[in-house]
Amino acid sequence: MNCDEIQARLDAWVDDALPVAEAAAVATHLRDCEPCRAEAAALRALVAQARALPRSVLPGRDLWSGIEARLAPVGGTIRPSPARERPGPAAWRPLLAAAALGGLLLGAALASHWLREAPDREFAREQARYAEASAALSRALTGDATGLAPETRAVVERTLSILDQAIAEAEAALAADPRNATLEQMLLARYQQRLDLLRRAAAVSGSVS
Amino acid sequence: VLAEDGGASQDAGKAQPAPGGDLARAVAALPAGARTVFVLYDIEGYQHDEIAQLTGIAEGTSKAQLHRARRLLREAMSR
Numbered sequence: 001m002n003c004d005e006i007q008a009r010l011d012a013w014v015d016d017a018l019p020v021a022e023a024a025a026v027a028t029h030l031r032d033c034e035p036c037r038a039e040a041a042a043l044r045a046l047v048a049q050a051r052a053l054p055r056s057v058l059p060g061r062d063l064w065s066g067i068e069a070r071l072a073p074v075g076g077t078i079r080p081s082p083a084r085e086r087p088g089p090a091a092w093r094p095l096l097a098a099a100a101l102g103g104l105l106l107g108a109a110l111a112s113h114w115l116r117e118a119p120d121r122e123f124a125r126e127q128a129r130y131a132e133a134s135a136a137l138s139r140a141l142t143g144d145a146t147g148l149a150p151e152t153r154a155v156v157e158r159t160l161s162i163l164d165q166a167i168a169e170a171e172a173a174l175a176a177d178p179r180n181a182t183l184e185q186m187l188l189a190r191y192q193q194r195l196d197l198l199r200r201a202a203a204v205s206g207s208v209s
Numbered sequence: 210v211l212a213e214d215g216g217a218s219q220d221a222g223k224a225q226p227a228p229g230g231d232l233a234r235a236v237a238a239l240p241a242g243a244r245t246v247f248v249l250y251d252i253e254g255y256q257h258d259e260i261a262q263l264t265g266i267a268e269g270t271s272k273a274q275l276h277r278a279r280r281l282l283r284e285a286m287s288r
Contacts, residue, residue: 011272011275011276011279012272042283043279043283046232046279046282046283046286047251047279049232050232050236050247050251050252050282051251051252051254053232053233053252
């Protein structure tokens with residue numbers, strides 16, 4: 001590989017995402033090429049610095065595990081039941097579209113919160129956008145042809161109810177203390193959890209991989 | 210937020226200067242697409258397929274945006 005080919009692979013190399021053979025080729029090149037080695041070192045330093053930054057308010061990765069366990073059959077792993085192996089993708093399309101939209105908006109909002117405290121108007125705008133996405137999700141879930149087995153749907157709805165209560169409490173707290181950035185972050189995190197639940201429920205239904 | 214990126218979202222190809230070499234400030238000055246992917250991947254720890262699912266962009270676009278973000282950040286941090 002020449003230097004251009006190496007440079008094009010440095011991101012993946014730093015992330016340990018290259019196939020073994022390519023990673024070996026990059027390592028060999030770096031041993032003999034000082035400029036590329038310096039590039040790799042600088043990239044590694046940047047990534048290490050970024051990964052040392054505090055994570056934002058995105059829900060922890062283990063959040064889903066509890067919900068997933070509740071959705072899974074007793075003693076088994078999550079697997080679409082015969083009745084929902086083909087859940088009718090059309091029924092989920094609006095849900096997934098809304099989830100994607102909500103994820104985008106919430107991702108942007110959460111990133112914004114990591115970068116700086118969002119002014120009130122920004123938070124209010126994100127909150128309104130969430131409400132719009134959430135309404136679309138709720139409409140999709142209230143239909144009969146969601147593709148979810150009745151028992152799974154019941155669990156999802158119960159979990160949504162719990163999250164809705166948490167959201168209501170956070171909204172009430174924020175109403176009493178409207179400039180509290182921590183409460184804003186907590187509320188956005190609850191929004192994200194709700195959207196994640198719906199997205200994961202769609203995945204469990206077998207309509208997405 | 211993405212919609213509030215203003216001049217940065219127009220992506221003139223350069224991140225804004227990072228006073229004091231502050232990575233957080235340099236991240237804040239990234240174009241919206243690059244910033245979102247960088248935060249989700251390098252800070253939050255999401256993978257490209259997850260970012261694609263979360264944001265609706267293609268996985269390849271996520272990789273390209275990450276590359277772009279890291280390049281812009283290195284330029285900004287080296288000033």
